[in-house]
Amino acid sequence: MEKIVVGLKRVVDYNVRVQVKSDGSGVETDGVKMSINPFDEIALEEALRIKESGAASEVIAVSIGTSDAQQQLRTGLAMGADRAILVLVDGDIDPLSVAHVFKALAEKENAGLVMLGKQAIDGDNSQIAQMLAAIWGRPQATFASNVTIDGDTARVVREVDAGLETIEVDLPAVMSVDLRLNEPRYVKLPDIMKAKKKPLDEIPLADLGIAGGPPIKELAYAPPESRQRGVMVDDVAGLVAALKDKGIV
Amino acid sequence: MAKVLIIAEHDGSALNTSTAKCVSCAAAIDGAEIDIVVLAASAADVAAQAAEISSVNRVLTIERPENEHAVTAVLAPQVAAIAGDYSYIFGPSTTFGRDLMPHVAALLGVNQVSDIMSVEGSHSFKRPVYAGNAIVTVEAHADSLLVATVRVASWPAAAGGNSATIEAGDASVEVPSHTRYVGLESAASDRPDLQTAAKVVAGGRALGSEEQFGLIYSLADALGAAVGASRAAVDAGYCPNELQVGQTGKIIAPELYIAIGISGAIQHLTGIKDAGTIVAINKDEEAPIFEVSDIGLVGDLFSIVPELTTALG
Ligand SMILES: Cc1cc2nc3c(=O)[nH]c(=O)nc-3n(C[C@H](O)[C@H](O)[C@H](O)COP(=O)(O)OP(=O)(O)OC[C@H]3O[C@@H](n4cnc5c(N)ncnc54)[C@H](O)[C@@H]3O)c2cc1C
Ligand SMILES: Nc1ncnc2c1ncn2[C@@H]1O[C@H](COP(=O)(O)O)[C@@H](O)[C@H]1O
Numbered sequence: 338m339e340k341i342v343v344g345l346k347r348v349v350d351y352n353v354r355v356q357v358k359s360d361g362s363g364v365e366t367d368g369v370k371m372s373i374n375p376f377d378e379i380a381l382e383e384a385l386r387i388k389e390s391g392a393a394s395e396v397i398a399v400s401i402g403t404s405d406a407q408q409q410l411r412t413g414l415a416m417g418a419d420r421a422i423l424v425l426v427d428g429d430i431d432p433l434s435v436a437h438v439f440k441a442l443a444e445k446e447n448a449g450l451v452m453l454g455k456q457a458i459d460g461d462n463s464q465i466a467q468m469l470a471a472i473w474g475r476p477q478a479t480f481a482s483n484v485t486i487d488g489d490t491a492r493v494v495r496e497v498d499a500g501l502e503t504i505e506v507d508l509p510a511v512m513s514v515d516l517r518l519n520e521p522r523y524v525k526l527p528d529i530m531k532a533k534k535k536p537l538d539e540i541p542l543a544d545l546g547i548a549g550g551p552p553i554k555e556l557a558y559a560p561p562e563s564r565q566r567g568v569m570v571d572d573v574a575g576l577v578a579a580l581k582d583k584g585i586v
Numbered sequence: 587m588a589k590v591l592i593i594a595e596h597d598g599s600a601l602n603t604s605t606a607k608c609v610s611c612a613a614a615i616d617g618a619e620i621d622i623v624v625l626a627a628s629a630a631d632v633a634a635q636a637a638e639i640s641s642v643n644r645v646l647t648i649e650r651p652e653n654e655h656a657v658t659a660v661l662a663p664q665v666a667a668i669a670g671d672y673s674y675i676f677g678p679s680t681t682f683g684r685d686l687m688p689h690v691a692a693l694l695g696v697n698q699v700s701d702i703m704s705v706e707g708s709h710s711f712k713r714p715v716y717a718g719n720a721i722v723t724v725e726a727h728a729d730s731l732l733v734a735t736v737r738v739a740s741w742p743a744a745a746g747g748n749s750a751t752i753e754a755g756d757a758s759v760e761v762p763s764h765t766r767y768v769g770l771e772s773a774a775s776d777r778p779d780l781q782t783a784a785k786v787v788a789g790g791r792a793l794g795s796e797e798q799f800g801l802i803y804s805l806a807d808a809l810g811a812a813v814g815a816s817r818a819a820v821d822a823g824y825c826p827n828e829l830q831v832g833q834t835g836k837i838i839a840p841e842l843y844i845a846i847g848i849s850g851a852i853q854h855l856t857g858i859k860d861a862g863t864i865v866a867i868n869k870d871e872e873a874p875i876f877e878v879s880d881i882g883l884v885g886d887l888f889s890i891v892p893e894l895t896t897a898l899g
Contacts, residue, residue: 355716433695467692556710566876577897
């Protein structure tokens with residue numbers, strides 16, 4: 338396989354306690370730390386390992402968003418991606434259109450694998466890999482916790498509700514990765530310097546000629562119902578009494 | 587009239603409760619007329635179970651040998667082939683539905699609403715985002731087909747007692763062979779199922795080893811509870827992955843959740859927000875889990891848990 342395309346979405350860092358804006362138009366992002374979606378770092382790490390094993394020759398990091406996403410792509414390049422593509426959109430883009438962007442790039446680059454995260458931790462949609470597989474007409478292996486490339490096929494262990502499912506797919510294929518697949522490498526200072534010289538191409542979304550689906554509008558954001566702190570008990574006897582009080586045991 | 591198609595989740599013999607939960611969600615849409623489709627190698631047993639669910643109008647069966655295992659590449663084109671008769675297509679937010687439904691949506695050229703928590707109108711819904719730290723009301727286009735997953739922890743299973751008609755559906759499309767099922771490794775047990783159990787006992791990193799995680803199983807057995815775990819406990823190999831509760835594990839809503847040696851990271855709390863009573867046992871009185879627990883006990887789990895097991899046994 339020649340190339341692996343990896344999706345890197347810029348999202349609010351997973352350590353941030355997100356706050357809903359008082360006007361309900363979204364969540365507060367001013368001055369908030371932004372990072373690569375944690376699942377996407379794992380997807381990139383896996384792509385790099387596949388390349389290092391000799392099974393692929395190039396890893397291309399792709400982000401769809403505003404020019405701010407350059408930052409996340411630079412981090413991806415510092416991790417080891419060979420080059421990056423930023424598809425520029427201002428404002429919102431619907432998931433089916435995102436899937437079409439990946440299809441267009443996968444076809445243009447003749448990719449053997451598209452590796453994405455299992456979900457983006459902002460929208461928690463968990464859709465893009467599955468949509469891409471559908472419109473590209475290629476296999477999907479979602480929620481991957483182990484990947485073995487063997488020539489023109491891949492064997493993938495998937496984390497499903499019942500346990501660990503193994504499937505075999507023909508390449509090219511789409512994968513979405515789960516957290517236990519690997520531990521992403523740390524970026525070292527010299528890598529950050531080197532990454533500055535790697536190519537980062539910007540393509541306006543309009544240049545790809547994409548038509549997605551009817552968008553799903555977001556009407557209003559609200560904080561979730563919060564749970565109240567309850568009582569503290571001193572010992573096991575107190576705990577059992579409190580449970581009996583509630584009629585649970 | 588709003589025609590809804592629900593994709594049954596099953597293992598070839600038993601219908602998963604997630605299907606009856608999807609029915610509850612569908613029934614919340616005004617004028618819903620609900621069909622369930624069972625895709626299987628042989629569908630009779632599962633279809634009979636589906637026909638018992640209240641508010642179901644009709645059960646369609648699509649039988650072919652390729653449907654023996656739930657492989658999305660195989661199932662999705664068949665679902666797309668019968669979609670034309672419906673205005674809504676629902677599946678559960680379980681790994682089965684999360685894998686299948688977006689693929690179906692894309693084949694049909696529409697976007698998908700993920701994780702419906704509540705129905706606000708014929709095309710508007712509430713769903714969680716940012717690991718449940720925000721709830722967004724979304725509105726889909728009223729003139730196009732709506733594909734969605736139903737957040738199973740938000741909905742009760744619809745009651746039984748119905749006897750809907752069962753018919754063979756027609757979805758004779760070509761299916762690809764590029765995706766092949768190999769096998770499933772499951773730590774199946776006699777314990778209650780984590781996703782549907784009324785009581786859950788969960789252990790975290792503090793358990794320290796697979797052997798010591800046995801304390802969690804003992805307490806669960808004394809309570810007739812299912813066993814859950816934090817990601818840290820799963821990552822460390824104390825228990826199998828299917829026990830993970832949280833943003834990337836299972837989202838559950840038991841009547842009782844006992845969190846033992848779990849700190850209460852946001853990603854874990856997402857999975858238990860809808861629990862009835864949350865009990866936390868942790869040696870750190872500052873642990874965030876206490877902010878959301880109804881009953882808290884500060885102390886060393888290695889002395890508390892055996893004592894609690896004896897007291898409840
Ligand atoms: C994208 C993403 C998704 C994630 N998804 C999930 C998910 O789905 N589910 C999930 O659980 N996590 C998830 N995590 C991980 C999460 O952030 C936490 O790292 C994890 O939940 C911590 O597990 P823990 O509470 O067992 O461990 P820790 O945070 O290490 O907590 C251990 C607790 O045990 C207590 N303790 C120690 N010894 C004792 C003792 N002897 N007696 C009593 N108490 C003791 C400590 O005080 C501490 O509070 C995710 C993370 C990311 C980035
Ligand atoms: N705007 C984006 N830019 C790059 N990758 C994306 C983008 N949106 C989604 N993805 C990829 O698709 C995965 C699943 O996202 P989602 O379906 O939105 O939860 C993410 O983990 C990314 O790998």
